[in-house]
Amino acid sequence: MSAVTPEIQRISGMRRFKDKGVQALVYLAFAIAVVPLISVLWMVISNGMARFDMEFLTHSMRNIGARDAGGGAYHAIIGTLEQVALASLISVPIGLLTAVYLVEYGTNGRLKRAISFFVDIMTGVPSVVAGLFVLAFWILILGMPFSGWAGAMALSILMLPTVVRAAEEMLMLVPNDLREASYALGVSKWRTIVKVVLPTAFTGIVTGIMLAVARVAGETAPLLLTVFFTDSINNDPFNGAQMGLPLYVFDQAARPNDTAIDRAWAAALTLIIIIMLLNLAARLITYWRSPARKR
Amino acid sequence: MAKQIEVTDVDAYYSGHKAIEGISMTIDARAVTAFIGPSGCGKSTFLRTLNRMHEVIPGATVTGKIRMEEQDLYGADVDPVSVRRTIGMVFQRPNPFPTMSIYDNVAAGLRLNHRYSKSELDGIVEESLKGANLWNEVKDRLPKPGSGLSGGQQQRLCIARAIAVRPQVLLMDEPCSALDPISTLAIEDLIAKLKQEFTIVIVTHNMQQAARVSDKTAFFNLAAQGQPGKLIEMDDTTKIFTSPSQKATEDYITGRFG
Numbered sequence: 001m002s003a004v005t006p007e008i009q010r011i012s013g014m015r016r017f018k019d020k021g022v023q024a025l026v027y028l029a030f031a032i033a034v035v036p037l038i039s040v041l042w043m044v045i046s047n048g049m050a051r052f053d054m055e056f057l058t059h060s061m062r063n064i065g066a067r068d069a070g071g072g073a074y075h076a077i078i079g080t081l082e083q084v085a086l087a088s089l090i091s092v093p094i095g096l097l098t099a100v101y102l103v104e105y106g107t108n109g110r111l112k113r114a115i116s117f118f119v120d121i122m123t124g125v126p127s128v129v130a131g132l133f134v135l136a137f138w139i140l141i142l143g144m145p146f147s148g149w150a151g152a153m154a155l156s157i158l159m160l161p162t163v164v165r166a167a168e169e170m171l172m173l174v175p176n177d178l179r180e181a182s183y184a185l186g187v188s189k190w191r192t193i194v195k196v197v198l199p200t201a202f203t204g205i206v207t208g209i210m211l212a213v214a215r216v217a218g219e220t221a222p223l224l225l226t227v228f229f230t231d232s233i234n235n236d237p238f239n240g241a242q243m244g245l246p247l248y249v250f251d252q253a254a255r256p257n258d259t260a261i262d263r264a265w266a267a268a269l270t271l272i273i274i275i276m277l278l279n280l281a282a283r284l285i286t287y288w289r290s291p292a293r294k295r
Numbered sequence: 296m297a298k299q300i301e302v303t304d305v306d307a308y309y310s311g312h313k314a315i316e317g318i319s320m321t322i323d324a325r326a327v328t329a330f331i332g333p334s335g336c337g338k339s340t341f342l343r344t345l346n347r348m349h350e351v352i353p354g355a356t357v358t359g360k361i362r363m364e365e366q367d368l369y370g371a372d373v374d375p376v377s378v379r380r381t382i383g384m385v386f387q388r389p390n391p392f393p394t395m396s397i398y399d400n401v402a403a404g405l406r407l408n409h410r411y412s413k414s415e416l417d418g419i420v421e422e423s424l425k426g427a428n429l430w431n432e433v434k435d436r437l438p439k440p441g442s443g444l445s446g447g448q449q450q451r452l453c454i455a456r457a458i459a460v461r462p463q464v465l466l467m468d469e470p471c472s473a474l475d476p477i478s479t480l481a482i483e484d485l486i487a488k489l490k491q492e493f494t495i496v497i498v499t500h501n502m503q504q505a506a507r508v509s510d511k512t513a514f515f516n517l518a519a520q521g522q523p524g525k526l527i528e529m530d531d532t533t534k535i536f537t538s539p540s541q542k543a544t545e546d547y548i549t550g551r552f553g
Contacts, residue, residue: 107353177390181453183351185404185460186380195407199394 041272048269051262057270061231069259073267075233076248079148080274082237083227083244084217086152087159092209095163102164103171104193122161130157131222139226146228148237151244154222159212166208170201203286210282214275220246245271298463298494299324300345303360306523307337307344310354314340316523318359320513322464327486327495329505329532332515333547337524338498341515342466345496346382347375363463380408383462387469389449391441391456398437400452404460419459427455428485447478454485458493465489467497471504483508502548506536514544 059072098115106112134154138144174197182192198205228241229251245267252264300322307315315337322328322345330338343349344357347368361368368378391400401420405411411419420437424430429451433444441452450470457465467486471479486495486508499505505512513529528541539545 175390177386177388178392180348180351181386181390181392181456182403182407183376184346184348184379184384184386185407185456186376186378186383187404187407188376191407195403196392196394200392202394 044265044268044272047262047265049266051266052269056263056266060233062233064231066255067257067259071263073243073245073248073263073270075230076243076245076267077270077274078233078235079227079237079242079247080217080245080271082235083148083151083155083223083242084213086149086237087155087216088209088213090152090156091159091163091212095160096167096205098160098164099167099171100193100198102168104189104197119161119164122157123165125157126221127154127158127219128221128225130154131225133157134222135225145239146226146241147239148227148234148242151223151227151242152237154226155216155219158219158222159216162212162215163209166211167201167205170204170208171197173204174200202289206282206286210279213278217275217278218246218271220244220250223247224250245274298364300464300494301360301362302345303362305341305344305357305359305361307340307349308356308358309352313523315344315515316525318526320526320529322494322496323511324494325490325492326510327490327497327508328511328513329509330496330498330513330515331500331502331505331547332524332527333517334500335520335524336515336517338515339468340524342468342496342498343384345464345466346384347378348384350375380404380460381462382464382466383457383460385450385454385457385465385467385470388473389446389453391444391449391452393440393442395441396438397433397441397444397452400441401455401459403456408460423455423459424452426458426489427451428481428488429455445478447474447481450474450478450482451485454482454489458489462493464494464496467495469498469500472500479504502536506532512536514539514541514547516543516547 055070056072057077058074059070060075061071061073062075064071098119102112102115106115131154134150134157138150138153139146144150178196178200179192182196183189187195223244223246227244227247229247230241230243234240234242248267249264249271252260252267255261302318302320302322305315305318306313318341330342332338340349345361345368347357349355349357357369359369363381367373391397392403395403398420399406401423402411402416405416405419421430421434424433429448432448433452441449444452450473454465454470471482474482483504486497489495490510497505497508509532511529512532512535514527514535515524516527517524527543528535528539530540535544536548539548545551
């Protein structure tokens with residue numbers, strides 16, 4: 001009898017020990033994960049502060065000699081912002097519509113499976129291959145010049161699968177009850193998607209897009225092959241070579257003198273700050289849009 | 296406004312599996328018709344065929360005829376979206392749109408279909424919330440989100456949202472099953488009031504509720520698990536609950552099975 005009757009007991013020492021042990025492991029894993037993050041941030045901030053000033057943010061590298069101090073990354077900041085904005089303009093609408101198709105319209109059809117398959121393949125495309133593709137197709141075959149636009153196309157290839165997957169996940173999280181509620185009011189499917197499903201998934205989709213932006217903003221290889229280099233300010237992303245912050249870092253860091261190395265660190269810091277500001281802006285947008293705020 | 300519905304020999308399928316079979320009935324205008332029966336007997340499925348919500352599920356199909364006042368709801372040239380606008384629906388779980396305020400929830404059906412002026416909308420929203428006995432509780436917080444209301448209030452909000460588009464018929468799929476007794480009473484009072492204007496069909500697992508609110512009751516049953524559900528009998532509610540003509544109905548109502 002006593003062997004099978006469950007009793008209320010004290011927690012055994014062994015379980016207490018295991019519990020504490022696993023807890024310690026989790027904390028340790030967290031610490032290990034945080035160490036590289038902190039060290040990268042620390043390195044970039046401490047080395048980048050030396051040249052992170054107004055001159056750096058407002059001047060290009062035009063007429064700056066190989067050993068000169070001074071100069072800045074204004075042309076690279078402009079280039080990065082324009083290229084990433086253009087890449088988002090291409091990939092966000094396509095990615096969002098693809099996700100809407102996958103979740104709302106593709107009912108396990110062959111097309112849905114094919115699209116899903118190719119999105120997975122695109123996720124695995126190395127960034128340099130995206131750059132090579134644009135170089136081969138746009139610049140060598142069609143004979144277009146190097147430009148920010150060509151870089152944006154290469155970046156959009158990298159952004160697209162991230163946007164599709166993020167938006168797809170978020171759309172699948174929208175409860176079916178809401179779609180049915182909308183249908184039952186005599187609202188058509190398309191309007192249901194635009195007015196009910198997308199606003200409900202809005203916050204998550206914006207977060208996903210920001211992750212995709214942050215990912216491509218730091219890409220160097222595709223830009224090397226498509227936007228080329230320049231030391232001058234070029235505000236027109238459709239004409240002529242541009243610069244980008246990752247390219248600038250790559251270029252300056254390869255030079256032998258300390259003034260260039262300092263500029264590379266400062267540019268890296270600028271890139272991190274730009275991505276942080278973009279994330280902050282996205283947070284503010286989602287906060288401003290969230291229904292919880294009005295409660 | 297209210298209209299009668301005539302159903303002839305309706306079968307409904309989920310990807311080839313037959314869920315309900317051979318259902319024929321007449322649903323009276325300006326009356327409450329209750330559907331009762333054990334779980335899985337196809338009450339909800341049949342309810343959803345009435346406003347063409349059944350076919351929203353991938354692979355779901357319907358055969359047979361459903362007419363509303365000489366209009367074939369399943370006619371080849373009938374737009375299912377317009378059928379749903381004419382025959383509204385309230386669901387088991389309250390499902391207000393989480394991104395919208397109380398006001399926007401009620402106005403949703405109108406706003407998503409046509410353009411209305413602000414004053415027109417204000418009028419309809421107030422009227423619908425009053426119709427759903429919710430106006431006094433929410434009139435001071437219309438711009439607040441609908442998800443902040445209690446369960447019973449949310450369900451009345453959903454009823455207000457459904458009646459705001461001025462349907463002819465209101466289908467209710469176990470509207471009180473997620474609610475406490477007081478909220479249930481509020482909804483039942485509301486049903487009694489709404490039947491002056493609408494044809495109401497309600498699915499319920501609560502037989503006292505069916506007896507309290509309905510004029511006609513239909514009993515559904517299935518021969519065995521996996522078999523399609525059928526309509527066993529349909530009659531005046533008092534007759535079903537006092538002297539049903541089928542043995543199965545009596546057994547179910549007196550609690551001998553199900």
